[in-house]
Structures are given as C-alpha cells and as structure tokens.
Amino acid sequence: xxxxxxxxxxxxxxxxxxxxxxxxxxxxxxxxxxxxxxxxxxxxxxxxxxxxxxxxxxxxxxxxxxxxxxxxxxxxxxxxxxxxxxxxxxxxxxxxxxxxxxxxxxxxxxxxxxxxxxxxxxxxxxxxxxxxxxxxxxxxxxxxxxxxxxxxxxxxxxxxxxxxxxxxxxxxxxxxxxxxxxxxxxxxxxxxxxxxxxxxxxxxxxxxxxxxxxxxxxxxxxxxxxxxxxxxxxxxxxxxxxxxxxxxxxxxxxxxxxxxxxxxxxxxxxxxxxxxxxxxxxxxxxxxxxxxxxxxxxxxxxxxxxxxxxxxxxxxxxxxxxxxxxxxxxxxxxxxxxxxxxxxxxxxxxxxxxxxxxxxxxxxxxxxxxxxxxxxxxxxxxxxxxxxxxxxxxxxxxxxxxxxxxx
Amino acid sequence: xxxxxxxxxxxxxxxxxxxxxxxxxxxxxxxxxxxxxxxxxxxxxxxxxxxxxxxxxxxxxxxxxxxxxxxxxxxxxxxxxxxxxxxxxxxxxxxxxxxxxxxxxxxxxxxxxxxxxxxxxxxxxxxxxxxxxxxxxxxxxxxxxxxxxxxxxxxxxxxxxxxxxxxxxxxxxxxxxxxxxxxxxxxxxxxxxxxxxxxxxxxxxxxxxxxxxxxxxxxxxxxxxxxxxxxxxxxxxxxxxxxxxxxxxxxxxxxxxxxxxxxxxxxxxxxxxxxxxxxxxxxxxxxxxxxxxxxxxxxxxxxxxxxxxxxxxxxxxxxxxxxxxxxxxxxxxxxxxxxxxxxxxxxxxxxxxxxxxxxxxxxxxxxxxxxxxxxxxxxxxxxxxxxxxxxxxxxxxxxxxxxxxxx
Numbered sequence: 019x020x021x022x023x024x025x026x027x028x029x030x031x032x033x034x035x036x037x038x039x040x041x042x043x044x045x046x047x048x049x050x051x052x053x054x055x056x057x058x059x060x061x062x063x064x065x066x067x068x069x070x071x072x073x074x075x076x077x078x079x080x081x082x083x084x085x086x087x088x089x090x091x092x093x094x095x096x097x098x099x100x101x102x103x104x105x106x107x108x109x110x111x112x113x114x115x116x117x118x119x120x121x122x123x124x125x126x127x128x129x130x131x132x133x134x135x136x137x138x139x140x141x142x143x144x145x146x147x148x149x150x151x152x153x154x155x156x157x158x159x160x161x162x163x164x165x166x167x168x169x170x171x172x173x174x175x176x177x178x179x180x181x182x183x184x185x186x187x188x189x190x191x192x193x194x195x196x197x198x199x200x201x202x203x204x205x206x207x208x209x210x211x212x213x214x215x216x217x218x219x220x221x222x223x224x225x226x227x228x229x230x231x232x233x234x235x236x237x238x239x240x241x242x243x244x245x246x247x248x249x250x251x252x253x254x255x256x257x258x259x260x261x262x263x264x265x266x267x268x269x270x271x272x273x274x275x276x277x278x279x280x281x282x283x284x285x286x287x288x289x290x291x292x293x294x295x296x297x298x299x300x301x302x303x304x305x306x307x308x309x310x311x312x313x314x315x316x317x318x319x320x321x322x323x324x325x326x327x328x329x330x331x332x333x334x335x336x337x338x339x340x341x342x343x344x345x346x347x348x349x350x351x352x353x354x355x356x357x358x359x360x361x362x363x364x365x366x367x368x369x370x371x372x373x374x375x376x377x378x379x380x381x382x383x384x385x386x387x388x389x390x391x392x393x394x395x396x397x398x399x400x401x402x403x404x405x406x407x408x409x410x411x412x413x414x415x416x417x418x419x420x421x422x423x424x425x
Numbered sequence: 426x427x428x429x430x431x432x433x434x435x436x437x438x439x440x441x442x443x444x445x446x447x448x449x450x451x452x453x454x455x456x457x458x459x460x461x462x463x464x465x466x467x468x469x470x471x472x473x474x475x476x477x478x479x480x481x482x483x484x485x486x487x488x489x490x491x492x493x494x495x496x497x498x499x500x501x502x503x504x505x506x507x508x509x510x511x512x513x514x515x516x517x518x519x520x521x522x523x524x525x526x527x528x529x530x531x532x533x534x535x536x537x538x539x540x541x542x543x544x545x546x547x548x549x550x551x552x553x554x555x556x557x558x559x560x561x562x563x564x565x566x567x568x569x570x571x572x573x574x575x576x577x578x579x580x581x582x583x584x585x586x587x588x589x590x591x592x593x594x595x596x597x598x599x600x601x602x603x604x605x606x607x608x609x610x611x612x613x614x615x616x617x618x619x620x621x622x623x624x625x626x627x628x629x630x631x632x633x634x635x636x637x638x639x640x641x642x643x644x645x646x647x648x649x650x651x652x653x654x655x656x657x658x659x660x661x662x663x664x665x666x667x668x669x670x671x672x673x674x675x676x677x678x679x680x681x682x683x684x685x686x687x688x689x690x691x692x693x694x695x696x697x698x699x700x701x702x703x704x705x706x707x708x709x710x711x712x713x714x715x716x717x718x719x720x721x722x723x724x725x726x727x728x729x730x731x732x733x734x735x736x737x738x739x740x741x742x743x744x745x746x747x748x749x750x751x752x753x754x755x756x757x758x759x760x761x762x763x764x765x766x767x768x769x770x771x772x773x774x775x776x777x778x779x780x781x782x783x784x785x786x787x788x789x790x791x792x793x794x795x796x797x798x799x800x801x802x803x804x805x806x807x808x809x810x811x812x813x814x815x816x817x818x819x820x821x822x823x824x825x826x827x828x829x830x831x832x
Contacts, residue, residue, distance in 0.1 A: 051476025069458025108515030111693030146683030258696030276553030289665025
C-alpha cells in the first residue's frame with residue numbers, strides 16, 4: 019500500500035513524519051487514507067478542462083458536464099438506480115441534513131402541522147441525523163426513538179403514532195460506532211405494510227449508508243429506501259464530497275439555494291475532480307468488495323479471538339449481532355475511553371473511542387452508557403485496505419501494556 | 426503556464442483534447458484553471474496523515490487539525506482578522522446561504538417578526554444571494570432593492586425603512602458579470618451612520634467578494650463588513666471549498682447540523698486538502714496581486730482599445746465606472762448572447778455571456794436588459810494568469826468573423 023510509503027517536504031515536520039511511518043492506523047471507520055493506486059485507475063482530465071465551470075456553454079464546460087454525467091452513471095450503477103436520482107453534495111453530513119430537513123420542510127411548507135409529523139430514528143444515529151431532527155422537535159414535531167437490543171434496532175418499535183399525517187424514518191445502515199448492521203430490509207418491509215394499512219399517511223425512509231459501501235450491497239431496490247446518504251470519508255479518496263440518493267418521485271426542499279446545479283437540489287459550482295474521485299472510489303469499493311470483505315473478516319476474527327483469550331475482562335460490543343467486519347468495538351470496564359485512546363496513541367496505535375464528530379462534547383458516548391452502563395470505557399478498532407495481521411498484533415500488545423499500567 | 430501544457434490519458438478523448446490545446450480560454454471569471462506551479466509551493470502532507478479525520482484524538486488527527494489551523498491563520502492574515510472569524514465551507518454559494526439565511530433565521534428565532542426585517546441587496550447580486558433572500562420575502566421579510574447607476578450601486582438608496590428592527594445589507598464586492606467594483610467602503614460608512622442614528626436597529630453588512638481577491642484588497646478593517654464570502658473557483662486551486670468571514674460578536678444560525686467542526690457553524694469532516702489549497706491560493710493571490718493587476722490591466726486596456734476601434738458598434742459595459750481589470754463585458758446590439766458564445770466557442774474562444782449559475786433559466790441576463798434594454802446581446806471576456814496578448818488578438822479576430830457572418 020502506498021499509504022505507508024510517504025515522505026514529507028515539510029522541513030520542520032520531518033521528525034514527526036518519520037515517527038508517523040512506524041504507526042499503526044486502526045481508525046478507518048473515522049476516515050480512510052487516500053488510495054493512490056486506486057486513483058491511478060481514474061483517467062486524468064486535461065488541465066484546461068478541469069479549470070472550467072461545468073455550467074459553462076463552451077467546449078470546456080461541456081467536457082466537464084460530461085465528466086460529471088459519467089460519474090453520476092457510475093454511482094447509479096452501483097446503487098442500481100436512475101442517474102437523475104443522485105444528488106452530489108459536499109459530504110455525508112450535508113446529505114443527512116438535506117434528506118431530513120428537506121423532507122420535513124416540504125411537509126411544513128405544504129401546511130402539515132408540526133404535531134402531525136413524526137420522525138423515527140435509532141439511538142445509534144450520527145449527530146448529522148440526530149442534531150438535524152432536534153430543532154424540528156423543538157417546533158413540535160414528534161420524535162419517536164427506535165430502541166436497540168444489543169446494538170440492533172427492534173423493528174417492531176415502528177408503529178403508527180396517533181394523529182400523524184407524515185412520518186420520516188431515519189436508520190443508519192451500519193453503525194459507525196459499534197459496527198452493527200441494522201435491519202434495513204426488514205424496516206423497509208414494515209414501512210410498506212404501514213403504507214398499505216394507512217394510505218393517508220406519507221412514509222419516507224432514509225438511511226445513512228456512509229459506513230456500508232466497503233462491505234455491504236448498496237442496491238436500492240433490494241434495500242427499499244427512499245433516501246440514502248453516502249460520503250467520501252470512507253471511500254479512500256479526497257474528502258469534501260458525498261451524495262444523496264433521492265427516489266425520483268420524492269420532493270425535497272433544498273438546503274442551499276442559488277443555481278440550477280444538481281437539478282436545483284444542490285446549487286454551487288460542482289467540484290468535478292472530487293465527484294469523479296468519489297464515483298471511482300464507490301465503483302472500486304464494489305469491485306473489490308467480496309475479496310476485501312473475506313480478507314478483513316478473517317483479520318477481525320483473528321483480532322477478536324486473540325483479544326478475548328488474552329484479556330477475558332474485555333467485552334466485544336454486540337458480539338452475537340450482525341456486524342461489519344471492519345469495526346470491532348470493545349468495552350473496557352473501569353476505564354476512561356479518552357485515556358485509552360491517548361495511551362494507545364502514545365504507543366503508536368491510532369484508534370477512536372467514538373464518532374469523531376462528537377469529540378467536542380462530553381467524554382463518554384451515549385451508546386456505550388446505554389449498552390454497558392456507567393464506568394465502562396470503549397475503544398473502536400477499525401480495519402481497512404492498509405491493515406495487516408502484524409498491525410493487529412502490535413495493537414494487542416499495546417493494549418496489554420495499557421491495561422497492565424492501570425491495573 | 427502549465428495550464429496549456431496538458432496531456433490526456435483518455436484514449437477516446439485524445440482528438441478532442443488536442444483540439445482543446447489550441448483553444449483560447451477567456452472565461453476566468455467563471456472558473457480558474459488549476460495553477461499547478463502555484464500548488465507546488467504548498468508542502469505536501471504525508472499520506473498517512475491526510476487520510477485521518479481532523480477531529481480524531483490521535484497524532485494523525487492532531488497533525489491535520491494543525492494543518493487546518495495553519496490554513497485558517499493564513500487566510501486570517503490576508504483578511505487582517507482573527508482566525509476564529511473564518512468559517513470554512515464547501516464554496517461561495519454555501520457561504521452566501523449561511524450568511525443570509527443564518528442572519529435572518531437568528532432574528533426570526535429571537536422573535537422578530539418577518540415584516541420587521543429588511544434585506545437590502547443590489548440588482549447585480551449572484552443567484553446564491555438573491556435566491557436565498559427570495560423565500561424569506563415570501564414569508565414577509567421586506568426586500569429593498571439597491572438600484573445601480575451604470576452598474577454601480579447608488580449608496581443613497583440605503584435608507585432606514587419604517588417599522589424595521591433589523592436590517593441585512595448584501596452587496597457584492599466585484600460584479601462577476603459586468604466587472605464593476607461596488608462602493609463597499611462607502612456603504613459601510615453609511616451603515617455606521619445609520620447605526621448611530623438608529624441604535625435600536627441591528628444592521629448587518631455582508632459582501633460576496635468571490636470575484637475580488639485577485640485584484641483587490643480583502644482587508645476587512647478597511648472594508649468595514651461584518652460577513653464576507655470567498656470561494657475557491659477564482660483562486661486557481663481545486664474547487665469544492667470556500668469560506669465565510671464572520672465578525673466574532675455576530676451570531677448565525679447554522680445551515681448544516683451534526684458536529685462541532687468550524688465552531689459548530691459548519692459541521693462535517695473537513696476536507697483538509699481543499700482547505701490548504703484554498704488558503705495557499707488566497708495567500709498567493711495577495712502575494713502576486715500588484716504585479717498581476719498591472720499585467721492584466723494593460724492586457725484589458727489593449728483589448729478594449731482594439732475592440733472599440735475595430736467594432737465601433739459594440740459597447741463596453743460600465744466603461745467609465747470603477748471596474749476590475751480581469752472582466753470586460755461587451756454589449757452587442759441585435760444579437761443573441763447565447764449565439765455569440767456558441768459561435769465564438771466554435772472558433773476556439775471560450776467565453777460566457779452571464780453567470781454560469783444561471784444557465785438553466787432564461788436566455789438573457791437581467792442586468793444586460795437593465796443596462797441596454799431589449800435586443801442587445803452580451804459577452805463577458807475575462808482574463809487570468811494564462812492570458813497572453815496573442816489570445817486577445819485571436820479572440821478579436823474570431824469576434825470579427827462572427828459579427829461579419831451575421832451582418
């Protein structure tokens with residue numbers, strides 16, 4: 019992997035950088051490094067074309083519009099949808115905001131009262147979902163939490179609340195924190211049933227699939243979702259781009275205004291370079307999915323078996339549940355999560371304790387407290403294209419040293 | 426310039442690309458090509474670091490946070506402001522939306538009635554400004570158009586309307602369409618006077634300076650603005666990033682929710698690579714500003730003199746007004762703008778007739794109709810780092826051929 023073979027032209031940083039080459043990166047669920055070998059497979063656009071504005075009328079503009087159209091088709095093929103159902107955005111966070119605020123605002127604009135709108139969402143949702151819902155609940159929209167049993171949502175929590183005219187269900191595909199796979203297909207089935215029982219209520223189903231593309235199918239007809247968020251942070255390409263799948267018939271109120279780009283749903287000059295990288299990254303992830311999933315699953319199995327036998331006091335979160343192979347979340351009794359991350363970091367192991375997007379707030383993650391109660395810390399080890407068995411051994415050794423130090 | 430020395434690895438496109446190398450790009454105001462020589466001055470971050478999440482606790486995350494902080498300081502130095510007053514966004518369109526919707530939504534949230542809010546904006550504003558204002562006027566906010574005299578806003582249009590508790594003024598620094606420089610400093614002075622006269626009214630002054638950084642000072646203390654939009658599309662770096670300057674004491678309601686990034690004003694994993702390029706591009710633009718402005722101004726002067734003597738029937742828009750050297754907007758009587766662009770394009774000259782962000786709508790630009798009345802077409806020639814005198818000669822020759830064809 020070119021990932022570990024870097025060099026720095028920054029004079030002062032050199033020492034730090036040499037230090038970084040010896041490190042073990044096990045935080046792929048937070049953000050993936052750039053896979054330069056993968057990007058070499060993406061034909062370069064000539065400089066003169068790259069510089070233009072894809073909305074311009076001249077040849078350069080047309081060439082860029084074609085490049086965006088090609089990327090859009092590439093993405094549509096992976097999702098098995100129409101290419102006009104893809105809205106490129108600046109990332110997964112924006113896509114979540116557009117999906118949720120765009121749907122609820124359409125209902126409000128149509129004259130549906132806030133108390134006639136219900137939003138169902140899981141306890142594991144990313145802040146981009148839960149914090150977008152929050153201001154609407156302040157305005158009177160009903161929020162119905164979908165409870166989880168050992169990290170997986172109980173589908174029977176999805177019932178029709180009284181006096182509701184419209185309902186939005188937002189459940190993430192794969193938990194970015196503990197790695198559990200949510201029953202998206204079952205939820206879609208239940209929603210179809212509810213639609214039949216209550217034809218007067220509009221149901222919209224959104225999933226944040228940001229963590230899924232490396233190991234799970236994104237075929238929308240199979241999943242049965244109306245809206246799906248994806249982002250570049252997990253696709254081994256440059257960050258700053260993402261997308262929202264929007265079923266053709268569904269209408270949304272745009273979040274950003276001021277241009278006809280993306281069918282008016284997302285104005286602003288397109289970053290063609292990022293969009294092309296994103297589409298390529300997504301197509302590549304699908305291409306190598308089967309093989310890579312087998313490799314990562316066997317690494318995970320080795321890691322978890324070794325971890326359990328070496329440290330019987332630790333618990334693997336949601337162990338018996340369907341989980342993604344690239345995330346192993348570990349509960350550590352009587353330990354502070356942040357201390358664990360910092361101690362491992364000092365020993366050259368880069369991991370996280372929770373979603374990076376929540377770092378500014380409190381110390382412990384809500385889901386860890388929910389699953390383990392108080393006084394249990396957590397670490398998330400996450401694996402990716404650069405991960406080898408020796409990295410896992412190093413991480414286990416370092417973990418042992420940290421646990422010993424504070425015994 | 427490396428701009429014209431590109432090559433393509435795309436097999437099928439090769440012929441098209443060879444064709445493109447012979448073209449003359451005079452659409453810099455729409456979007457600038459990537460200046461690879463400039464970007465070579467930006468030290469590369471090592472791959473392992475680039476891959477991480479700047480919010481993560483580990484070394485890789487910290488290194489990226491530092492890189493973002495450094496870029497922020499670089500930008501703050503160009504603007505002569507505090508670095509915590511810089512909010513990085515996905516581009517100028519998002520920044521305009523955040524500035525306008527963020528300010529008005531704060532007032533609405535504070536209980537100020539829509540009819541107690543006034544928004545002043547010019548007739549030349551970009552769609553990202555005018556279309557963000559539009560839904561608020563539907564809800565009852567008063568929109569006060571600031572009229573232009575030959576492309577420059579009349580400052581005396583800025584008066585206090587009756588029964589207003591809060592007023593937002595949004596005027597672009599340099600018109601992206603006709604190139605006129607707006608009297609930002611005078612407007613700021615007038616606002617300061619209004620603030621003194623009506624201490625009960627809150628005034629907020631926003632400027633979209635996207636078109637300004639290459640030739641004009643961005644020093645906020647000199648300009649006297651509270652909010653300022655900038656975007657990467659005009660800075661010769663990768664697109665997909667921009668920023669909003671926000672005076673420290675000013676509060677905004679965020680557009681996007683779900684994380685603590687950018688002080689909670691703009692959540693979502695930062696694209697460190699784009700942010701660094703943007704900051705570097707802005708600093709570089711300032712560094713070469715004086716020299717480049719002289720060069721471009723002399724090119725513009727040559728172009729306009731030759732154009733006027735060769736085609737006396739054409740008019741240079743807002744000729745006597747303060748204008749940016751990199752935009753020459755030409756009125757062509759009895760001609761369709763789009764036809765002009767397409768005919769020039771067929772002769773190898775890439776120009777625009779109006780803002781690329783408006784292409785989806787009607788044929789003619791509102792400002793052209795305002796300045797020239799009906800039956801006048803327009804072309805915008807815009808110059809940049811790659812522009813040489815021979816390009817201008819080619820463009821003039823092609824323009825002559827087009828005018829002759831339709832005589």
